[in-house]
Amino acid sequence: MAMNMILLGPPGAGKGTQSKRLEDTYSITQLSTGDMLRAEVKSGSELGKQAKAIMEAGGLVSDDIIIGMISNRVDQDDCKQGFILDGFPRTVPQAEALDSMLSDKSLKLDHVIELTVDDEAMVERICGRYTCSKCGQGYHDKFQKPAKDGVCDKCGSTEFIRRADDNEETVRNRLSAYHEQTAPIANYYGDKGILKKVDGMADIDVVTSSLKDIIG
Numbered sequence: 001m002a003m004n005m006i007l008l009g010p011p012g013a014g015k016g017t018q019s020k021r022l023e024d025t026y027s028i029t030q031l032s033t034g035d036m037l038r039a040e041v042k043s044g045s046e047l048g049k050q051a052k053a054i055m056e057a058g059g060l061v062s063d064d065i066i067i068g069m070i071s072n073r074v075d076q077d078d079c080k081q082g083f084i085l086d087g088f089p090r091t092v093p094q095a096e097a098l099d100s101m102l103s104d105k106s107l108k109l110d111h112v113i114e115l116t117v118d119d120e121a122m123v124e125r126i127c128g129r130y131t132c133s134k135c136g137q138g139y140h141d142k143f144q145k146p147a148k149d150g151v152c153d154k155c156g157s158t159e160f161i162r163r164a165d166d167n168e169e170t171v172r173n174r175l176s177a178y179h180e181q182t183a184p185i186a187n188y189y190g191d192k193g194i195l196k197k198v199d200g201m202a203d204i205d206v207v208t209s210s211l212k213d214i215i216g
């Protein structure tokens with residue numbers, strides 16, 4: 001049966017790291033609005049041009065753009081088994097739009113899980129993060145090194161990239177945007193009785209186990 005869920009949490013909380021693991025375990029698809037926007041920026045599309053400066057400053061791209069992007073993506077075949085929303089919704093209007101979008105498509109949310117973390121630790125996590133440029137596997141200078149230095153565990157590539165917005169100044173702006181615009185959606189889902197919380201400061205494997213305990 002299809003399973004749809006949201007992973008909530010500030011920049012660096014581990015949404016991307018955990019979504020990739022849950023994708024493999026439950027055969028569901030990670031839908032990261034950040035990854036979608038970065039693909040638009042890379043392609044040089046009109047949408048990408050609009051989003052680039054906002055992302056590099058650590059602000060939020062407009063709700064209309066994001067909602068349209070997700071609605072199209074959810075209709076694709078690889079979401080039939082279910083999806084994990086990573087980085088969406090990020091504002092109350094996005095959460096409300098998601099509700100009506102799911103109801104129009106006769107879909108529902110099975111889980112909303114918040115990764116709770118300390119802001120200061122997020123700066124270190126994000127500034128040390130990098131990914132394989134070929135397969136997208138994520139790593140960290142200190143917390144998640146490849147088994148062989150400079151070689152991707154997953155695909156063997158030796159090329160890695162760091163995100164343009166992963167510097168301290170932008171991370172602090174992203175954390176402010178989170179507290180001002182995104183944190184209220186935890187109450188939105190709390191009021192609906194669907195929100196669960198997991199300690200995102202635990203080791204990566206421990207966080208994965210806690211998520212699986214909730215999901216079943």
Ligand code: AP5
Nearest residue numbers: 011012013014015016017033034055061087125129140143
């Ligand atoms: P987005 O790509 O969504 O970035 P984000 O929310 O800032 O989240 P991150 O990807 O930084 O963090 P993460 O929680 O996935 O952490 P990760 O697992 O990599 O958005 C980027 C931008 O796009 C936004 O700023 C905005 O401009 C725009 N945007 C996107 N969606 C939008 C929307 N809906 N509306 C409007 N604008 C939107 O982990 C981080 C590092 O820590 C990794 O190196 C990892 O190895 C390490 N790590 C993870 N877990 C642990 C752990 N438990 N212990 C130790 N290290 C850990």
